[in-house]
Amino acid sequence: MRTDLYQGHDYFNMDDLLTEEHKLIRDAARAWVKQEVSPIIEDAAENCKFPQHLLPGLGAIGAFGPYIPEEYGGAGLDQISYGLLMQELERCDSGLRSTASVQSSLVMYPIWKYGSEEQKKKYLPKLATGEWIGCFGLTEPDHGSNPGGMVTSYVEDGDHVILNGAKMWISNAPFAEIAVIWAKNEAGRIHGLVVERGMEGFSTPTMKGKWSLRASDTGELLFDNVRVPKANILPGRSGLGGPLSCLDSARFGIAWGAIGAALDCYDVALRYSTERHQFGKPIAAFQLQQKKLAEMITEITKAQLLTFRLGQLRNEGTATSAQISMAKRNNVDMALNIAREARQMLGAMGIMNEYPIMRHMMNLESVITYEGTHDIHLLITGLDVTGVSAFK
Numbered sequence: 413m414r415t416d417l418y419q420g421h422d423y424f425n426m427d428d429l430l431t432e433e434h435k436l437i438r439d440a441a442r443a444w445v446k447q448e449v450s451p452i453i454e455d456a457a458e459n460c461k462f463p464q465h466l467l468p469g470l471g472a473i474g475a476f477g478p479y480i481p482e483e484y485g486g487a488g489l490d491q492i493s494y495g496l497l498m499q500e501l502e503r504c505d506s507g508l509r510s511t512a513s514v515q516s517s518l519v520m521y522p523i524w525k526y527g528s529e530e531q532k533k534k535y536l537p538k539l540a541t542g543e544w545i546g547c548f549g550l551t552e553p554d555h556g557s558n559p560g561g562m563v564t565s566y567v568e569d570g571d572h573v574i575l576n577g578a579k580m581w582i583s584n585a586p587f588a589e590i591a592v593i594w595a596k597n598e599a600g601r602i603h604g605l606v607v608e609r610g611m612e613g614f615s616t617p618t619m620k621g622k623w624s625l626r627a628s629d630t631g632e633l634l635f636d637n638v639r640v641p642k643a644n645i646l647p648g649r650s651g652l653g654g655p656l657s658c659l660d661s662a663r664f665g666i667a668w669g670a671i672g673a674a675l676d677c678y679d680v681a682l683r684y685s686t687e688r689h690q691f692g693k694p695i696a697a698f699q700l701q702q703k704k705l706a707e708m709i710t711e712i713t714k715a716q717l718l719t720f721r722l723g724q725l726r727n728e729g730t731a732t733s734a735q736i737s738m739a740k741r742n743n744v745d746m747a748l749n750i751a752r753e754a755r756q757m758l759g760a761m762g763i764m765n766e767y768p769i770m771r772h773m774m775n776l777e778s779v780i781t782y783e784g785t786h787d788i789h790l791l792i793t794g795l796d797v798t799g800v801s802a803f804k
């Protein structure tokens with residue numbers, strides 16, 4: 413990959429809406445990404461391996477649990493800071509952001525929100541530094557968009573439960589120390605459990621063959637009569653609303669992150685268009701190329717405004733799940749369209765790993781599928797505006 417020249421694009425002076433602290437956090441994350449990640453990310457994607465040596469650095473920039481209170485090792489920041497961090501990480505690679513958003517929103521968040529005091533003290537500080545990595549098991553081989561149909565379940569056995577079942581498509585599973593997983597009890601009610609690596613009958617095989625999100629490790633979670641202490645059940649919430657509330661937080665991070673990927677594609681295409689000459693002119697001088705660039709920055713700016721407002725609503729605690737769905741759906745689709753257009757602007761060079769665009773484009777095919785597919789988020793908006801569910 414070429415030297416990372418990215419500087420950000422702020423067409424509507426969004427920086428005026430940020431605090432000094434927001435800008436410091438964002439700039440520190442950008443500097444860390446340029447120094448530590450940009451030089452190695454193409455190799456990681458080619459080798460299909462998450463670069464685990466980055467974990468302490470991600471902890472140090474506050475990317476693990478940015479909004480978790482400091483007493484539990486988090487950074488105690490607001491939701492806009494969380495969003496800005498996710499934007500800077502995904503500006504480099506969606507897999508890098510995935511690792512941070514799973515750790516923050518899908519592992520630390522449920523432990524913080526629904527865990528006992530002992531569970532919070534045991535897990536959160538180590539997760540915040542990156543000493544421990546967690547994963548989140550909701551999806552099953554036969555239950556993706558419909559997680560409420562899950563079959564993973566447990567029965568009571570004294571002060572333990574016996575857990576059986578399987579989860580699939582789980583980010584970070586192959587190397588995670590702990591897994592926050594969702595399973596049904598004997599009454600068919602969904603609960604969250606913390607399953608620890610080393611528990612007998614628990615395995616995490618890697619899923620191979622991905623053309624997307626290659627710099628992120630994806631695996632299965634297999635439970636074969638795993639004895640889990642009852643003390644590892646999250647006591648604070650039961651029902652599908654538990655995992656879905658975690659998804660609200662993660663989808664919010666993705667809405668910001670996708671803008672990062674779009675900004676990087678736009679940044680590269682803009683620079684390339686001024687450097688590449690055809691027919692005696694820079695290609696930036698042709699109206700068709702300008703149309704692409706003008707539409708890209710327009711769509712990015714609309715997404716920035718939508719997402720900043722969503723951040724304010726999250727800070728106030730008033731953002732609805734449907735508002736988050738709309739932002740996730742819009743922004744990922746926007747980023748994917750920009751990646752496709754930007755790739756064309758680079759001609760044949762657009763397919764090369766010298767530029768990040770093709771990698772972003774392939775990554776975004778996962779991002780538009782996980783955390784609720786593009787169509788599921790449309791149906792969430794449809795339900796919200798009509799009051800009628802079209803899921804079932």
Ligand code: TGC
Nearest residue numbers: 510550556557559560583651652653656657733782783784
């Ligand atoms: P439904 O009947 O609508 O709701 C069941 C219960 O949940 C409540 N609820 C929510 N609570 C909190 N937050 C939300 N967003 C909520 N949405 C619904 C609801 O009030 C109800 O509560 P109660 O008390 O009445 O029981 O559920 P449904 O079965 O009809 O499903 C609705 C649907 C389809 C929207 C939902 O299942 C869904 O979102 N499906 C998509 C699945 C998904 O997003 N999976 C993501 C897996 S994790 C992942 O992809 C991580 S990628 C990580 C990375 O690398 O970044």
Ligand code: FAD
Nearest residue numbers: 548549550551556557581582583778782783784785787803
């Ligand atoms: P399906 O649910 O089988 O959907 C197939 C198609 O049918 C989609 O187009 C969908 O939109 C459509 N469809 C489904 N239901 C309806 C309906 N009611 N109406 C109209 N259309 C419908 N999961 C986790 O739990 N943890 C993770 O860490 C995690 N990481 C992931 C990482 C990657 C790289 C990927 C690709 C996925 C990950 N997932 C994870 C799983 C992800 O959340 C699911 O893939 C996603 O929820 C969709 O489920 P599915 O793939 O089974 O698709």
